[in-house]
Amino acid sequence: MKRFYIISTFYLLGLISVSFGISLILLSELGAGPWDAFFVALQQNLGLTVGSWTFIIGFILILINGLLLKQRPDFSALITMFLIGSFLDFWLIFVFIDMELSLLTFRFLALFAGIFCIGAGVASYMQSNFARNPIDHSMIVFHTLTGKSLAFSKTFLEVSVLLIALIIGGPIGLGTVIIAFGIGPLIQFFHKRVTTFRVRLTG
Template identity: 45%
Template sequence: MKSVMIRALSYIGGLLIVSFGVTLTILAGLGAGAWDALNVGLAIQTRFSVGNWVIFVGIILIGVNALLTRTKPVVHSLLTILILGYFIDFWLIIVFNDMLFSGFMLQMIILLIAIVVIAFGASIYMQAEFALIPIDGFMFAIRDVLGVKLMVAKTIAELIALVAAFIVGGPIGIGTILVTFLIGPLIQFFFPRIEKRINWKAIQ
């Protein structure tokens, strides 16, 4: 029972932290990650919120992933995108009220903090080993279909999102580059350390 509780707390708490980090990248105003830039661009073009588009794009990707891998849709990933989408709207609309940071130095500091926060939160939520974010599922699907290495598949997925974000006028900038290249190494740094801590608590 204790291990189940720890997994649930890791899952919800990690997604809450990730959503906070994503929100900060958007509010920093220097460019968000490719997928987040796509969601922001779509929100600007429509009456739906950023969190709504996190959910809509996630649902589309669940279907695309199933088609690419010729398997059943990973339905439980819906829970992940619902939680993430609503958390992002909570931070953006309720807490920060769509404010934007100004001044390059402050924006850069907020952006770097946001990237660390996203990696930290992702390292926590992945401990639950419950449901991948559909974006990650898309990366694995590309790898399996094209027979390429995971990093190549990730690059292809990010480029697809980047082109789509550019088309819809999403916020692309130096932040987009930093998010793309720093998240992975930071997750590699945080994950084993958090894993040891959570495993230690699980056996208490």
């Protein structure tokens, strides 16, 4: 039971950190990651909130992933998308609603702080195998169906979503490039350390 509570804490704190990081990146207005830019574009064009679109697209991906693999959709993943979406809306609507960064220095600080938080957050919630993020699961589905490497599958999907976000007016910029090259190494850096810390706690 102790291990369950510890893992759950890592999972929840990880999602909070990821959502906070995404919010900081959007606040910087220097360009968001492909999926986040896509969600923002949908919000700007169709209404609702960024968090709502995070949940809606996550639900659609869960259905598509299950259909392509001819398996029962993993609806437990809705919990992850609901939490991320809710936390996102909390930061964007209640915390950062009236905040605007005019100085370029502060915008870059927000960008890098956001990437840092996402890297640490992903490493934290990955300590649990519960409710896999459907965006990450899509990479595995593509890999399974095409036989392509995970790296190619991830890149192909990210670039595809990036192009869609660009076409419909998502916030694509220098930050998008920095995120694309920086987030992977950061996750790897944090994952080893967070895992070591978690093992110490759980014994």
